[in-house]
Amino acid sequence: MQGIYLDNNATTQVDPAVVETMLPYFSEQYGNPSSMHMFGNKVGFAIKKARKQIQYLLGAAYESEIIFTSCGSESDSTAILSAIKAQPQRKEIITTVVEHPAVLALCEHLEKEGYLVHYLKVDNKGRLDLEKYRSLLSDRVAIVSVMWANNETGTLYPVEEMAELAHQAGVMFHTDAVQAVGKIPIDLKSSNIDMLSLSGHKLHAPKGIGVLYLRRGVRFRPLLRGGHQERGRRAGTENTAAIIGLGKAAELAMEHMEYENTFVAAMRDRLEQGILDAVPYCFSTGDKDNRLPNTANIAFEYIEGEAILMLLNKVGIAASSGSACTSGSLEPSHVMRAMNIPFTAAHGTVRFSLSRYNKMEEIERVIAAVPPIVAQLRKLSPYWDDQGPVDVPEKTFAPRYS
Amino acid sequence: MGLIMWDYSDTVKEHFYNPRNAGEVENANAIGDVGSLSCGDALRLTLRINPQTEIIEEAGFQTFGCGSAIASSSALTEIIKGMTLDNALQVSNQDIADYLDGLPPEKMHCSVMGREALQAAIANYRGEEWKDGHEEGALVCKCFAVDAVLIEDTIRANNLKTVEDVAHYTKAGGGCTSCHEGIEEILAKVLAEKGEKFDPKAASRAEIEITMQKSPREMSELQRMRRIETVIESLRPQIQADHGDIELVKVLGNKVFVNMTGACSNCQIAGMTLSGIQQRMIEALGEFILVLPASELAHMQAAGE
Numbered sequence: 092m093q094g095i096y097l098d099n100n101a102t103t104q105v106d107p108a109v110v111e112t113m114l115p116y117f118s119e120q121y122g123n124p125s126s127m128h129m130f131g132n133k134v135g136f137a138i139k140k141a142r143k144q145i146q147y148l149l150g151a152a153y154e155s156e157i158i159f160t161s162c163g164s165e166s167d168s169t170a171i172l173s174a175i176k177a178q179p180q181r182k183e184i185i186t187t188v189v190e191h192p193a194v195l196a197l198c199e200h201l202e203k204e205g206y207l208v209h210y211l212k213v214d215n216k217g218r219l220d221l222e223k224y225r226s227l228l229s230d231r232v233a234i235v236s237v238m239w240a241n242n243e244t245g246t247l248y249p250v251e252e253m254a255e256l257a258h259q260a261g262v263m264f265h266t267d268a269v270q271a272v273g274k275i276p277i278d279l280k281s282s283n284i285d286m287l288s289l290s291g292h293k294l295h296a297p298k299g300i301g302v303l304y305l306r307r308g309v310r311f312r313p314l315l316r317g318g319h320q321e322r323g324r325r326a327g328t329e330n331t332a333a334i335i336g337l338g339k340a341a342e343l344a345m346e347h348m349e350y351e352n353t354f355v356a357a358m359r360d361r362l363e364q365g366i367l368d369a370v371p372y373c374f375s376t377g378d379k380d381n382r383l384p385n386t387a388n389i390a391f392e393y394i395e396g397e398a399i400l401m402l403l404n405k406v407g408i409a410a411s412s413g414s415a416c417t418s419g420s421l422e423p424s425h426v427m428r429a430m431n432i433p434f435t436a437a438h439g440t441v442r443f444s445l446s447r448y449n450k451m452e453e454i455e456r457v458i459a460a461v462p463p464i465v466a467q468l469r470k471l472s473p474y475w476d477d478q479g480p481v482d483v484p485e486k487t488f489a490p491r492y493s
Numbered sequence: 494m495g496l497i498m499w500d501y502s503d504t505v506k507e508h509f510y511n512p513r514n515a516g517e518v519e520n521a522n523a524i525g526d527v528g529s530l531s532c533g534d535a536l537r538l539t540l541r542i543n544p545q546t547e548i549i550e551e552a553g554f555q556t557f558g559c560g561s562a563i564a565s566s567s568a569l570t571e572i573i574k575g576m577t578l579d580n581a582l583q584v585s586n587q588d589i590a591d592y593l594d595g596l597p598p599e600k601m602h603c604s605v606m607g608r609e610a611l612q613a614a615i616a617n618y619r620g621e622e623w624k625d626g627h628e629e630g631a632l633v634c635k636c637f638a639v640d641a642v643l644i645e646d647t648i649r650a651n652n653l654k655t656v657e658d659v660a661h662y663t664k665a666g667g668g669c670t671s672c673h674e675g676i677e678e679i680l681a682k683v684l685a686e687k688g689e690k691f692d693p694k695a696a697s698r699a700e701i702e703i704t705m706q707k708s709p710r711e712m713s714e715l716q717r718m719r720r721i722e723t724v725i726e727s728l729r730p731q732i733q734a735d736h737g738d739i740e741l742v743k744v745l746g747n748k749v750f751v752n753m754t755g756a757c758s759n760c761q762i763a764g765m766t767l768s769g770i771q772q773r774m775i776e777a778l779g780e781f782i783l784v785l786p787a788s789e790l791a792h793m794q795a796a797g798e
């Protein structure tokens with residue numbers, strides 16, 4: 092049986108057309124793009140083309156606003172560290188509690204260095220309080236960093252509006268758009284977003300390539316100094332094949348934008364509704380009316396996510412979970428906790444993330460596979476009693492240690 | 494987020510896919526509930542114990558938890574069925590992990606939960622109150638599965654000051670060393686409680702003990718012997734934490750023969766432990782020392798060396 096891959100927010104298959112575009116740059120076209128001779132020259136042109144393809148996908152005003160990096164995490168770090176180095180008198184940062192660790196762990200680290208970080212809270216659907224945000228903007232803030240789309244729930248954040256508010260307050264604005272780029276239309280030139288991070292492997296390009304969009308005129312301090320690559324803003328010989336692959340992937344994403352937001356969204360909706368109809372005591376998390384077209388996150392109550400994933404894996408279905416056990420920590424996902432999802436459900440969340448490669452018949456197979464898996468695990472659960480949860484689970488089964 | 498397919502043994506997978514003794518035992522006369530939802534693990538163990546023989550006739554489990562929590566519960570019930578209560582109480586979490594051909598370090602707490610459920614169930618049967626002092630923190634050292642709470646408590650109890658001390662007492666940080674930043678943070682936090690500051694250059698406990706003694710050249714044979722013993726004593730807690738023990742057998746010139754017992758004697762890290770002990774001996778005595786297992790002594794004597 093062929094596997095069904097529903098973990099595209101973790102990483103995606105490299106599009107065959109992308110692979111094909113990249114191949115010559117491992118073999119014939121191996122020159123250094125900085126070199127003057129014929130081996131390097133052609134590579135330089137191919138990189139220029141890739142830059143333009145990404146400029147187009149992002150709706151950036153200038154191709155020189157595109158800086159190639161090694162990954163989404165590097166772009167996030169570069170953006171935040173640049174803003175604080177360029178404005179050493181500003182000692183505050185605004186971000187959210189639902190960011191990816193690429194932003195959160197850096198902010199926690201900066202707190203230890205004396206920065207005051209404001210973590211915007213979310214409501215039970217993962218939505219931010221913009222009034223609160225507005226009240227925090229001041230000339231003490233070096234940068235606002237808010238993700239465009241959440242990787243676990245797909246919830247979209249109003250970053251264009253938030254960037255506008257930051258702009259009015261004279262504060263730099265960065266968005267981690269790693270999950271958004273390629274899935275929803277973006278037009279940076281008509282926004283006030285100063286910096287944006289993206290990562291190739293989330294949009295059918297290879298792993299290990301990223302981009303930092305840097306609006307022209309925004310003050311910048313490089314993370315890596317050295318060679319003149321990327322106009323001195325990111326030293327290091329270019330990962331040429333990956334850059335060229337990312338360019339192709341950006342072009343393909345643009346072509347499939349409509350498909351993603353109609354067909355992929357329809358498959359996601361069918362999957363979600365199919366499961367919610369067939370399985371008792373489960374619900375979807377996040378902001379259903381305002382999310383990526385490819386993501387559904389379902390909390391299955393009274394069972395644990397890793398166990399669900401293992402049984403799904405056994406029948407050839409790949410997804411991921413916000414359970415503590417899948418990350419090796421003791422706590423369920425920070426995103427689920429931030430939304431106040433009860434512990435009885437937070438450990439049992441499963442994220443299904445689709446791509447344009449999925450087919451409706453795969454979705455039907457998943458809808459058929461999930462209910463018996465959930466039932467099998469509930470049979471083992473001390474919180475479950477034949478047909479439903481035990482009365483007041485927290486009381487009937489209240490273990491002594493915790 | 495993201496699925497980490499743990500490096501589960503085939504036995505773990507087998508017990509997860511086909512759990513033994515799932516569900517509640519009918520006419521159970523002992524129940525042990527442990528775990529909590531907040532940490533994503535909970536286990537109810539039910540037993541039917543023969544009041545005459547005190548033999549566990551039936552054992553059943555209900556588990557909320559990950560693959561290895563379910564597998565550990567299944568293994569536990571298999572292990573204890575047919576045992577007397579006294580024997581069952583001897584079952585350690587290591588036994589459960591061994592039965593499953595090992596668990597990844599991040600998952601050792603699942604086997605701990607099994608043992609605790611057993612203790613709770615037996616206490617329940619005997620009408621005793623079962624108390625658990627066990628508290629778990631985030632996993633810091635992945636090589637040796639040591640969590641933050643254990644590290645903090647050990648730092649407090651032994652007045653530790655350096656990462657090296659922590660490695661000696663808890664083993665945390667003694668492997669790949671990538672958790673040293675985390676250990677430094679815990680040290681800084683605990684030391685701050687006492688108004689002290691973490692100093693990365695501070696002498697470790699063992700170094701202090703050694704510098705309090707005389708330099709190697711002036712050492713008498715007795716002092717040298719004492720120093721060797723001091724090193725062994727300072728390492729003992731760490732070895733015991735690994736379910737083992739160490740005994741000094743003989744000192745022959747620059748060769749120190751030791752006997753490793755318990756879990757340590759045949760585990761893969763025995764070799765590493767010996768070289769670690771050797772390093773500490775060299776530092777403490779200021780001369781080259783070879784630490785060898787006592788079995789080598791027999792070989793050497795047989796070879797007439």
Ligand SMILES: Cc1ncc(COP(=O)(O)O)c(C=O)c1O
Pocket residue numbers: 100101161162163164165191193238240241242267269270290291299301
């Ligand atoms: C929202 C978000 N930001 C950042 C990253 C990190 O990207 P990369 O793996 O390219 O460093 C990810 C990937 O998981 C992500 O989902």
